[in-house]
Amino acid sequence: xxxxxxxxxxKASILRALVRLYIRTGEPVGSEALASSAGLGVSxxxxxNELASLEEMGYLTQPHTSAGRAPTDLAYRSxxxxxxxxxxxxxxxxxxxxxxxxxxxxxxxxxxxxxxxLLSRLTRYASLALAPSQRETAIxxxxxVRLGTVTLLLVVFDTGQVDKRxxxxxxxxxxxxxxxxxxAMTDSFRGRTAAVARELAAxxxxxxxxxxxAILSRVADALTSIDEAAEAEHVFLGGVANIAAEEAFNRRExxxxxxxxxxxxxxxxxxxxxAAANAPLGVMIGRENRMPEMWEASVVAAPFAAGGAIGSxxxxxxxxxxxxxxxxxxxxxxxxxSAAVExxxx
Amino acid sequence: xxxxxxxxxxKASILRALVRLYIRTGEPVGSEALASSAGLGVSxxxxxNELASLEEMGYLTQPHTSAGRAPTDLAYRSxxxxxxxxxxxxxxxxxxxxxxxxxxxxxxxxxxxxxxxLLSRLTRYASLALAPSQRETAIxxxxxVRLGTVTLLLVVFDTGQVDKRxxxxxxxxxxxxxxxxxxAMTDSFRGRTAAVARELAAxxxxxxxxxxxAILSRVADALTSIDEAAEAEHVFLGGVANIAAEEAFNRRExxxxxxxxxxxxxxxxxxxxxAAANAPLGVMIGRENRMPEMWEASVVAAPFAAGGAIGSxxxxxxxxxxxxxxxxxxxxxxxxxSAAVExxxx
DNA sequence: AGCTAGCACTCGAGGTAGTAGAGTGCTAAA
DNA sequence: TTTAGCACTCTACTACCTCGAGTGCTAGCT
Numbered sequence: 111x112x113x114x115x116x117x118x119x120x121k122a123s124i125l126r127a128l129v130r131l132y133i134r135t136g137e138p139v140g141s142e143a144l145a146s147s148a149g150l151g152v153s154x155x156x157x158x159n160e161l162a163s164l165e166e167m168g169y170l171t172q173p174h175t176s177a178g179r180a181p182t183d184l185a186y187r188s189x190x191x192x193x194x195x196x197x198x199x200x201x202x203x204x205x206x207x208x209x210x211x212x213x214x215x216x217x218x219x220x221x222x223x224x225x226x227x228l229l230s231r232l233t234r235y236a237s238l239a240l241a242p243s244q245r246e247t248a249i250x251x252x253x254x255v256r257l258g259t260v261t262l263l264l265v266v267f268d269t270g271q272v273d274k275r276x277x278x279x280x281x282x283x284x285x286x287x288x289x290x291x292x293x294a295m296t297d298s299f300r301g302r303t304a305a306v307a308r309e310l311a312a313x314x315x316x317x318x319x320x321x322x323x324a325i326l327s328r329v330a331d332a333l334t335s336i337d338e339a340a341e342a343e344h345v346f347l348g349g350v351a352n353i354a355a356e357e358a359f360n361r362r363e364x365x366x367x368x369x370x371x372x373x374x375x376x377x378x379x380x381x382x383x384x385a386a387a388n389a390p391l392g393v394m395i396g397r398e399n400r401m402p403e404m405w406e407a408s409v410v411a412a413p414f415a416a417g418g419a420i421g422s423x424x425x426x427x428x429x430x431x432x433x434x435x436x437x438x439x440x441x442x443x444x445x446x447x448s449a450a451v452e453x454x455x456x
Numbered sequence: 457x458x459x460x461x462x463x464x465x466x467k468a469s470i471l472r473a474l475v476r477l478y479i480r481t482g483e484p485v486g487s488e489a490l491a492s493s494a495g496l497g498v499s500x501x502x503x504x505n506e507l508a509s510l511e512e513m514g515y516l517t518q519p520h521t522s523a524g525r526a527p528t529d530l531a532y533r534s535x536x537x538x539x540x541x542x543x544x545x546x547x548x549x550x551x552x553x554x555x556x557x558x559x560x561x562x563x564x565x566x567x568x569x570x571x572x573x574l575l576s577r578l579t580r581y582a583s584l585a586l587a588p589s590q591r592e593t594a595i596x597x598x599x600x601v602r603l604g605t606v607t608l609l610l611v612v613f614d615t616g617q618v619d620k621r622x623x624x625x626x627x628x629x630x631x632x633x634x635x636x637x638x639x640a641m642t643d644s645f646r647g648r649t650a651a652v653a654r655e656l657a658a659x660x661x662x663x664x665x666x667x668x669x670a671i672l673s674r675v676a677d678a679l680t681s682i683d684e685a686a687e688a689e690h691v692f693l694g695g696v697a698n699i700a701a702e703e704a705f706n707r708r709e710x711x712x713x714x715x716x717x718x719x720x721x722x723x724x725x726x727x728x729x730x731a732a733a734n735a736p737l738g739v740m741i742g743r744e745n746r747m748p749e750m751w752e753a754s755v756v757a758a759p760f761a762a763g764g765a766i767g768s769x770x771x772x773x774x775x776x777x778x779x780x781x782x783x784x785x786x787x788x789x790x791x792x793x794s795a796a797v798e799x800x801x802x
Numbered sequence: 803a804g805c806t807a808g809c810a811c812t813c814g815a816g817g818t819a820g821t822a823g824a825g826t827g828c829t830a831a832a
Numbered sequence: 833t834t835t836a837g838c839a840c841t842c843t844a845c846t847a848c849c850t851c852g853a854g855t856g857c858t859a860g861c862t
Contacts, residue, residue, distance in 0.1 A: 140825050140826085141826080142824085142825075153836080155827095155835050158826070158827070161826095162826090172825095175825080175827095175842060176823090176824060176825050176842040176843065177843075178824085178826095216622060217620065250608075256596075257596050257615075257616055258614070258800070259800075260616070260800065262596075264612065266608065268603055270620070272620055274563065276616060351713075351719055353715075354708070354712045354714075355708070357708070362700070362703070366697050367697075370697040373695070373697055454604070454606065484854090498805075498806090501806050502804085502805055502806070505805090508856075518854095518855090520812085520813060522855065524853085524855095
């Protein structure tokens, strides 16, 4: 695959038409089909010459000599880069999106869960959502709740997200002591991030006597864990059956790998974070993905704002996905989502 | 398919051997293969006669005249019923299970999430878990947390599970009023189920003045929702890539339907609840499942005890799953799981 | 009465051969 | 530089054949 020099206008038009056709049919496209499709105004022979040239440049492949050409990753990349910056959305889709976000009150997690369903209904691809990192989110309340033999550290963030850890308190701690520490925590942690709260707890532990010392150091450990998990725990998937339904994933092994990757939260995290790195929207095509399991797939993702933090949503489909539709859907949903999530915190 | 009369000993042996072989190879089994397999002590001709008879009785099908026989659902059913009541577990598996449950402290949801991974690693099938219904679980703490414009109703159950709902309080409610109600709630809801708490809130709302009346009636609404969602919200899946990897699901459409069903929490709920209805373990084979989407699959599931409530875990695999292995794994994990969850609440 | 060896029969899997047609690259003329 | 024309290539499809796995049935044996 050679370096991607600038394409002539005509090459670009031909490439665009070819990719469009290939996305629709999934069959290698021949020069004749291109000539008779929308007005390129040149004969099939000319197109043949251009196709040979495009192939040499690494944009196309030929399954065999007497077949048409299929796009390479590079071709999809050019195609996507040539798409209009703000593609139009069908009315019915716009309506579905607006309707969804008019719905009942819910917290960020609920909204995101719903968003994945919305996105996969709109696009017929699998969809992903990554909640804004709670690392930057302030704690609204933190407390200890005694349950039988164990105790629960409960942390409520300003976004309405809740995280919790079981901790094992020393047997000699009385209910009153625990309640006292809980009340002190609630006051001093409010408005801080989990990481800062951890430091506060650790420091106070250092200066305290047992059992308070023991309790606070367990709390600090749990807060470390909460801080670390703050990103990973809130990954949502929707419409994964669309992957199994997608005929472009014709090899069993491909299918398996994709499902395996989607099941690893850490993988989804990386995928979404990289794909949504560019505002307002990013597309990762085939081998542009760092994970080999996703080399047969493309990801269209967009970040959304939530207070200071950033979340992201996206869809996963085959290389020959309908990029136009996916981009407009993801983009429109991300915009509405930003608005909805921002509204939550004001 | 005729009624399943009692099988002669020889028919039963032949059937068992055939199913075992078919599970291993996935190919229709012929009389010769059966004769040369483990000691039935009769010739292939005799076996042929028996096979013809078993086919007439509805236990076997023949893809075409010159092929061997494959088991029907009925054959799998007999096979499973013939399996030893308490199948043995391999040492390595027992060790993996014990090791898993020795792990760190976690709440019911975390344990179940981990359990699905454990089960699908052990069996190479997809696995499901359904948390014990919170309908019967007592509330350990309930409170209102103000977040910007909205307010969060937070409910912590004795099992360590947490549920929450955003509610929209009347603008005229002061922080003090909300705090007062929150404190009163915490005291009066402790030890009650969500449904009972709802009644308490509703009744108190009837006797109160605005804004308390408004607040309490919103709380009652949210509690209704929490009570309703108490079962549905805690469904866990693991190892779903195993479904895509399973070559027995050779039709695209089958694969799609299974993924679609597993994505519907309500479907998984029904599936697990029905399959795990019989203690210590239940098996639903193909068309025994109520959902047509699952007619190409089997479910092995077991209930586990959690205080008064019952949860369940299970695996989903092809009709020709290795029932022996699946049953022993599910059973062993369910037993350990019961112990681990019970330990949490004492 | 039940079992089994033997055998004719059936039918799909897999190989070979031939054909149609889609698509190409090249050449020569406009 | 473009294009009509054409020879060439290669797959998909079909028809046909053969092989062999597996059957059901019959006749004889225990």
